Amino acid sequence: MPFDAATILESAALPEKVRRDIPRAVNRLLGQTFLHQDVEADKDDYYFVHRHREVFETLLALCGFKLLHDDYHRIFQAVSEFSYCRAHYRLDETLMIVVLRKLHEERSEQLSLAADPVVTVGEVREEYRTITGKERDLGIIQYETILRHLRALGLIETLDGHTIDVRNSETRLRLRGSIRMILPVQSADEMEAWLRKYRAAEANNSQEVEA
Numbered sequence: 383m384p385f386d387a388a389t390i391l392e393s394a395a396l397p398e399k400v401r402r403d404i405p406r407a408v409n410r411l412l413g414q415t416f417l418h419q420d421v422e423a424d425k426d427d428y429y430f431v432h433r434h435r436e437v438f439e440t441l442l443a444l445c446g447f448k449l450l451h452d453d454y455h456r457i458f459q460a461v462s463e464f465s466y467c468r469a470h471y472r473l474d475e476t477l478m479i480v481v482l483r484k485l486h487e488e489r490s491e492q493l494s495l496a497a498d499p500v501v502t503v504g505e506v507r508e509e510y511r512t513i514t515g516k517e518r519d520l521g522i523i524q525y526e527t528i529l530r531h532l533r534a535l536g537l538i539e540t541l542d543g544h545t546i547d548v549r550n551s552e553t554r555l556r557l558r559g560s561i562r563m564i565l566p567v568q569s570a571d572e573m574e575a576w577l578r579k580y581r582a583a584e585a586n587n588s589q590e591v592e593a
Contacts, residue, residue, distance in 0.1 A: 416536040419456035455559025486557040504551030
């Protein structure tokens with residue numbers, strides 16, 4: 383018996399249409415990292431992965447990936463078990479993720495289970511200055527570049543149009559539950575450990591941190 387992808391999928395006794403769709407769904411999950419149940423463009427594939435979760439877990443495990451699911455926010459995430467496919471963020475990007483994660487934790491305590499917290503650009507900039515202990519902020523171009531990148535990753539969502547206007551301190555950002563998955567800290571001590579990691583990298587003049 384030939385050993386190929388078709389043989390593996392046939393052994394799961396899945397309908398032919400499901401077998402045809404699985405490679406596409408795996409490719410999409412690896413390409414965009416997250417699948418959100420409440421994002422219209424993701425919804426069908428989210429439920430597809432959910433229905434055939436064991437198959438996806440097995441196929442991803444063969445490639446060295448782990449399929450994670452946040453039951454609270456209903457998000458799937460594919461995470462590499464090895465360093466080859468891990469994302470490497472610039473120091474300022476990593477710090478912004480820490481800032482957003484901290485704001486998400488603080489605001490979520492005041493919200494219902496179904497709601498993602500919303501913050502303003504002004505609040506993000508203030509928290510950034512507080513965490514770094516620096517009076518100087520990032521420049522406009524740096525902010526726009528970082529926030530656009532984090533939006534592309536599915537960590538934030540703009541609520542005031544497609545453009546992220548960082549010059550307007552009242553511009554609103556929705557913090558997605560995926561920010562908890564990309565930085566899964568469970569306590570204030572763990573958050574402080576991330577801040578120590580940032581400060582050590584800054585002291586060593588490092589420009590890149592693995593997240």
